[in-house]
Amino acid sequence: MLQVDHLVKEFRQGDNKITPVKDVNFQVETGEFAAIIGKSGSGKSTLLALLGALDQPTKGSIFVDEVDIAKLSAKKLTAYRCADIGFVFQQYNLVPNLTAIENVMLPMEFAGVPKAKRLNRAKSLLDQVGLEDGKQLRRPTRLSGGEQQRVAIARALANKPKLILADEPTGNLDSQTGEHIFGLLHSLTRSEKVTIVAVTHDLSIAGKTDKTFKLVDGILHEEKPQKKS
Numbered sequence: 105m106l107q108v109d110h111l112v113k114e115f116r117q118g119d120n121k122i123t124p125v126k127d128v129n130f131q132v133e134t135g136e137f138a139a140i141i142g143k144s145g146s147g148k149s150t151l152l153a154l155l156g157a158l159d160q161p162t163k164g165s166i167f168v169d170e171v172d173i174a175k176l177s178a179k180k181l182t183a184y185r186c187a188d189i190g191f192v193f194q195q196y197n198l199v200p201n202l203t204a205i206e207n208v209m210l211p212m213e214f215a216g217v218p219k220a221k222r223l224n225r226a227k228s229l230l231d232q233v234g235l236e237d238g239k240q241l242r243r244p245t246r247l248s249g250g251e252q253q254r255v256a257i258a259r260a261l262a263n264k265p266k267l268i269l270a271d272e273p274t275g276n277l278d279s280q281t282g283e284h285i286f287g288l289l290h291s292l293t294r295s296e297k298v299t300i301v302a303v304t305h306d307l308s309i310a311g312k313t314d315k316t317f318k319l320v321d322g323i324l325h326e327e328k329p330q331k332k333s
């Protein structure tokens with residue numbers, strides 16, 4: 105479970121102070137898929153960086169299960185990012201000179217998983233995200249955007265994280281491929297029992313997640329699903 109209480113992030117530049125995250129409170133249950141929407145510059149990426157412990161909050165707490173990651177030491181934070189969090193980005197961020205399967209194996213290498221086990225899990229994850237056998241041995245430049253994002257999702261799952269954070273995961277894809285990728289993420293919350301928080305501009309997709317939040321002026325509001333008549 106992810107529980108965020110009174111989260112604040114302030115940036116200071118000289119005498120200027122901006123507060124893209126003012127007082128954010130929300131909760132996402134294990135195995136739920138939550139979307140965060142909001143205008144450009146509303147603080148979505150800033151919030152995601154706090155959840156992923158890539159940046160430190162000015163105030164507030166972020167509980168992932170029982171641990172408040174806002175209070176961890178630098179050393180424990182590195183371990184937390186490696187073991188408990190998977191990141192998916194708009195630009196895929198795959199390592200260009202590694203094949204698809206090697207990209208998925210990489211985080212497991214950092215976590216000290218033996219080679220045979222790494223290979224097995226990477227193969228099974230790529231099968232699960234729907235990347236065909238032949239394509240698993242290709243480098244990213246020889247894969248389509250949608251295929252690269254499938255590899256990036258498999259890589260995010262490699263170390264069995266508790267939480268996957270995705271920043272505009274379908275931002276570079278056409279709408280149909282984007283829907284497939286979101287469908288895939290949704291099914292993974294169930295099969296891998298992972299919690300996913302995804303930032304998106306795509307309202308048609310946001311409406312299909314378990315929960316949707318909107319970030320307005322640094323405050324997060326839950327959007328209640330509209331009843332169909």
Ligand SMILES: Nc1ncnc2c1ncn2[C@@H]1O[C@H](COP(=O)(O)OP(=O)(O)OP(=O)(O)O)[C@@H](O)[C@H]1O
Binds near residue numbers: 115
């Ligand atoms: N390191 C930083 N130092 C100072 N200001 C920052 C920093 N990072 C972000 N900001 C500012 O915080 C605000 C929120 O930025 P953020 O990147 O979180 O927006 P966003 O909602 O992700 O936008 P987009 O949809 O365009 O990606 C912006 O005004 C941005 O300029």
Ligand SMILES: [Mg+2]
Binds near residue numbers: 148150271
């Ligand atoms: Mg952003």
